[in-house]
Amino acid sequence: MSFENVRFTKEHEWVRLEKSGGLATVGITDFASGELGDIVYIEFPEVGREVKAMDPMGTIEAVKTVADLYAPVSGVVKEINTALNDDPALVNQSPFDKGWFVKIELSNRSEFDGLMEKNEYDKMVGKD
Amino acid sequence: MSDAKKTPIYEIHKASGAKIVEFAGFLMPVTYGSIIEEHRAVRERVGIFDVSHMGEFVVKGPRAREFVNEIITNDCSKLAPGAVQYSVMCRENGTAVDDLLVFAVDDDRIILVVNASNIDKDFAHVLTFPRDGVTVENASDSYALLAVQGPRARDVLEACPVFRGVGRELDEIPYYKGFGFRHEGREILVSRTGYTGELGFEVFVPSKLGAVYWEAIVEAGRPFGIQPIGLGARDTLRFEAAYCLYGHEIDDETSPLEAGLGWVVKLAKQSFRGADALRKEKEAGSGRTLVGFELEGKNIARPGYGVVMNGAEVGKVTSGAYSPTLEKSLCMALIARTARDENARYAVAVRDKKIAAKMTPLPFYKSRAK
Numbered sequence: 406m407s408f409e410n411v412r413f414t415k416e417h418e419w420v421r422l423e424k425s426g427g428l429a430t431v432g433i434t435d436f437a438s439g440e441l442g443d444i445v446y447i448e449f450p451e452v453g454r455e456v457k458a459m460d461p462m463g464t465i466e467a468v469k470t471v472a473d474l475y476a477p478v479s480g481v482v483k484e485i486n487t488a489l490n491d492d493p494a495l496v497n498q499s500p501f502d503k504g505w506f507v508k509i510e511l512s513n514r515s516e517f518d519g520l521m522e523k524n525e526y527d528k529m530v531g532k533d
Numbered sequence: 534m535s536d537a538k539k540t541p542i543y544e545i546h547k548a549s550g551a552k553i554v555e556f557a558g559f560l561m562p563v564t565y566g567s568i569i570e571e572h573r574a575v576r577e578r579v580g581i582f583d584v585s586h587m588g589e590f591v592v593k594g595p596r597a598r599e600f601v602n603e604i605i606t607n608d609c610s611k612l613a614p615g616a617v618q619y620s621v622m623c624r625e626n627g628t629a630v631d632d633l634l635v636f637a638v639d640d641d642r643i644i645l646v647v648n649a650s651n652i653d654k655d656f657a658h659v660l661t662f663p664r665d666g667v668t669v670e671n672a673s674d675s676y677a678l679l680a681v682q683g684p685r686a687r688d689v690l691e692a693c694p695v696f697r698g699v700g701r702e703l704d705e706i707p708y709y710k711g712f713g714f715r716h717e718g719r720e721i722l723v724s725r726t727g728y729t730g731e732l733g734f735e736v737f738v739p740s741k742l743g744a745v746y747w748e749a750i751v752e753a754g755r756p757f758g759i760q761p762i763g764l765g766a767r768d769t770l771r772f773e774a775a776y777c778l779y780g781h782e783i784d785d786e787t788s789p790l791e792a793g794l795g796w797v798v799k800l801a802k803q804s805f806r807g808a809d810a811l812r813k814e815k816e817a818g819s820g821r822t823l824v825g826f827e828l829e830g831k832n833i834a835r836p837g838y839g840v841v842m843n844g845a846e847v848g849k850v851t852s853g854a855y856s857p858t859l860e861k862s863l864c865m866a867l868i869a870r871t872a873r874d875e876n877a878r879y880a881v882a883v884r885d886k887k888i889a890a891k892m893t894p895l896p897f898y899k900s901r902a903k
Contacts, residue, residue, distance in 0.1 A: 442552070442765065443569045445855040446831035446862075464884070466833045468568045468855065469765055471884075497567070 412520035415529070416459075418477045419501065422517055429517065431477055432505040433465070433496065436530045441467040444493045447474070449485040449507065456482060456509065458516050463506070465496075474506060478516045484508040540585035541677045541743030551763060557649035559586040561764050568765035572857040575729050575770055579683030580762035581750055584728075584735070585743055588652035589676045590645040590659060594667035597643045601635060603662055604806060606789055608799040612637035617709045617724050620797050621789040622658065623807030627814055629783040629792070630658045636724060638713055644722070644737075646678075648779045662806075677743025681750060682733030682770075684901070685757040690734055693753035695721070695746065703734070708903045711735075721746075728767060730774030730900040772854050775825065775865065775896030781836055781851045782823055782865060790814050791867060793823040793895065821848065821867045825897060826890040831855065832883045834864035839882040840890070847872035850881060856897060863897050864890075 411421045417437035421430045438444065446466040456462045456476035463474035485507050489495055496504035511517060521529065537555045547553065551562035562583065564571060574580050592601055601609050607620035618635045631654070634646040647655045656671045681689055687703050690696045696703065699714035703723075706712065711724030719739050727733030738746040751759055762770075768778070777783050783792045790798060790811060799805075800812050828834055834853030839846040848868030856863050864881065873892075880887040 442564060443567050445569075445833070448832070464832075466831065466855070468769065469563070471833065471835065494569075 408523040411523065412477075412517055413523065413526035414475065414477045414520055416473075416475045416477075417530075418475060420477045420517060420520060422511070426514070427510055428483065429478055429480070429509050429511050430505050431507050431509060432500055433474070434526070434530075435500045436532070437472075438497045438500045438504070441465060441470060441472060442497075443468045444496045447489050447493055447496070447506065450476075450482050452482055452485060454482045456480065476509065477520065478509060478511050478513070480509040480512045482507050483510050538586075540583055541740045542583040542585060542747050545744055545747060546583065546761070549761065551761070554764070556764055557586055559649060561586060562761070564763040564765045565761050568763070568769060569857045571760055571762045571766035572769050574758070574760035575683045575731055575762060575766065576858055577684070578758040578760070579681065579685040579689050579754060580760045580766070581747070581754065582680040582682065582762045582767055583677075583743075583747065584680050584767075585677040585740065586649035587678050588647040588649060588655065588671070588673040589678075589737070590647065590656060591670045591672045592643045592645065592667055593641060593670075595641050596666035597641055598637070600662065600664065600667045600669075601643050601645065602802070602805065604659060605633070605635060606798040606805060606807065606811070607635070608802045609635050609637060609643070614639050615710050615712050617711055617726055619709075621783070621794055622655070623789065623805075623811065625806060625810065627788045627790075627807045627810030628785055629779070629787055629789055630785075631655050631779055632777055632783060632789075632794070634724075634726060636711060636722070638711075638722060644672075651779060675740055676737050677740045677746070679736045679738065679743070679747055679750060680727055680729075680733060681736065681754075681759075682727045682729040682762075683731050685754075685759075686731070686733045689750060689754040689757050689759055690723075690736075692756070693750050695749050696723070727902060728776055729770040730776075730896070730898050730902055731770075732902060768852075769854050769857060772852050772863075772865070773856050773858055773896065773898035774900050775898075778852060782867070787821075787867065788814055788819065791819045791821045791823065819870055822870045822873050823851070823865060823867055823895070824873060825893045825895040826864050826866060826879060826881065827893045828862040828864065828881060829889040829891075831862050832886070832888050833862055834866075834881045834883065834888075834890075840866045840868050841880045841882055841887060842872050842877055846882075847879075858898055863893070865895065
């Protein structure tokens with residue numbers, strides 16, 4: 406997949422901005438899903454909830470550990486990936502595609518622009 | 534990390550891409566890919582575990598059984614050669630130093646198999662007993678220990694050339710019995726024991742040849758779909774079967790009676806360390822008791838989370854998991870005995886939330902090991 410419109414956070418989330426702008430899809434990276442191991446449950450924020458960048462907005466329960474899901478950008482949660490309720494393993498299998506978590510309507514585009522690009526993120530996790 | 538030990542199988546784990554973690558001072562595989570898939574492989578087929586980090590103390594001498602019997606809560610005085618027994622060793626005050634297997638290999642030789650995290654503490658404890666007519670050796674670095682577990686475990690070992698023509702048929706070895714034999718001049722010990730709730734064997738081989746025997750069993754297991762299993766699935770498997778894990782259900786502050794291990798505490802036995810305290814505890818009733826809960830929903834109860842009843846904390850979670858077999862969020866907890874009530878409404882404090890939980894009998898998964 407192309408990572409042109411994708412940015413990354415230090416907390417290992419990715420954010421993909423739709424071409425039309427405004428709506429951003431959020432997930433966790435392959436590095437993060439690999440580190441967490443088998444994911445068994447995701448606690449989502451409610452649709453309609455207003456989140457601020459870097460707020461914990463949900464939790465990710467893996468077999469061996471639990472992690473917070475942070476909002477990478479401020480905005481309103483418009484959609485959650487309900488497919489993960491039945492099959493949370495999608496996050497492990499397809500972290501950048503079928504394993505997305507939520508869609509957020511951005512309230513401040515500059516927050517997105519301030520996040521890491523793929524090469525910077527890869528460098529952070531030692532993948533470059 | 535630098536002074537962490539490696540088991541004789543370490544290089545094989547690493548080459549297969551296992552995720553390695555430091556556990557009890559050893560670099561151990563936590564998973565080779567998916568903990569849940571490894572868990573299912575053991576329930577449905579067969580898995581092989583490197584448990585070489587476990588400790589082995591060899592007690593030798595004509596008085597080996599008497600010596601060990603003073604240390605452990607169970608009664609090993611009548612163990613026939615080849616018999617294995619699960620036990621606990623306690624301090625004077627009745628708290629658990631460790632849980633262990635007592636493998637009565639011969640009339641005058643017993644191997645104590647102890648937890649890796651407790652090897653030094655346990656050996657020091659064992660040395661506090663007078664060694665009349667026995668020698669005790671910490672032989673933990675001399676053995677590699679391989680566990681083969683799952684409904685096809687026997688088929689795998691029968692297919693492995695190492696176990697052919699050893700004078701014993703593996704299908705004649707009952708649960709918690711074992712035997713020794715020689716292979717190319719070296720002693721191999723096999724016991725029908727395990728930590729998964731499935732049919733299984735544990736194989737003690739010389740540590741230098743650990744990797745060779747690992748490969749031999751894996752090769753023989755290929756037609757049966759054998760899968761290497763890391764510590765992650767080892768934990769979820771033992772959890773479903775409600776086997777205690779030291780540091781969780783029992784520890785330096787817990788007595789075996791609290792942890793539901795009364796069946797290995799033989800109070801009628803003449804004497805053993807901790808007997809007086811355990812007799813008193815038995816008479817008065819334990820302060821705490823180990824119970825199982827099923828959580829509503831899918832949050833996982835992690836060790837240390839509080840168990841709440843009528844708004845008050847009555848205990849702590851000792852182990853919790855999403856059970857791959859039962860597909861439920863389950864946990865074990867030590868709670869105040871007075872708060873034990875099958876019909877009460879409990880909750881587990883999962884971070885900032887109280888998740889409703891109902892008491893459910895242990896074990897969660899009925900063992901098929903026998």
